[in-house]
Amino acid sequence: MQLINMRKEMVQYLQTGQESIARIRVEHIIREQNILAAYEIVELFCEFVLARVPIVEAQNIIFASGRCSDLP
Numbered sequence: 001m002q003l004i005n006m007r008k009e010m011v012q013y014l015q016t017g018q019e020s021i022a023r024i025r026v027e028h029i030i031r032e033q034n035i036l037a038a039y040e041i042v043e044l045f046c047e048f049v050l051a052r053v054p055i056v057e058a059q060n061i062i063f064a065s066g067r068c069s070d071l072p
Contacts, residue, residue: 003032 006029013022 003029003036006032 006025010022010025010029013019013025
């Protein structure tokens, strides 16, 4: 939603002939889009790790069971 408002502001700056301010706004919009894309990648990676936690736990228990005689 914030990006939409920023784009509207940029259009207004262009319409009023304030190109230098519009360029600054474009740079800010691009930076925000890149940050959002990075957050999406991190979110997907976290979901991937979360889905694999049970597998990692099971493998660690199997690995540790041979080294710890008191574990079943």
